Amino acid sequence: MYSHMSTIITVEGMTCGHCEQTVEEALQGVSNVTDVTAHREAEQARVNRDADVMVLVQAVEGAGYTAHA
Template sequence: MSQTISVEGMTCEHCEQSVEEALQGVSGVTDVDVDREAERATVDGDADTDALVDAVEDAGYTASA
């Protein structure tokens, strides 16, 4: 299953990498694609949406499902 969440506040490649690493740490995630220009992250796997949003926010960015 694939989910897309909105992510605000990414300004550089390091930001993309930080969000990607945060999402990869969520249980059930199998793949992550982060696009700062589109302000979104696409996540494959069976992770809980709230856990994904929480992980991005814990990394210092604003997220919504």
């Protein structure tokens, strides 16, 4: 069981609002994610979650971006 927390994922390759939306949708598709906000300028996504961080990284990478926890 994971405790509910906020995590920052570094996301490389977001260049526009559509990129932010794509990353947010990828992360929202992960079980136990409660809120996501992606910021292309900061190259980050903030995720409120009860999920494994590596699953979040894999979701972002599956959407075509480079991600680091």
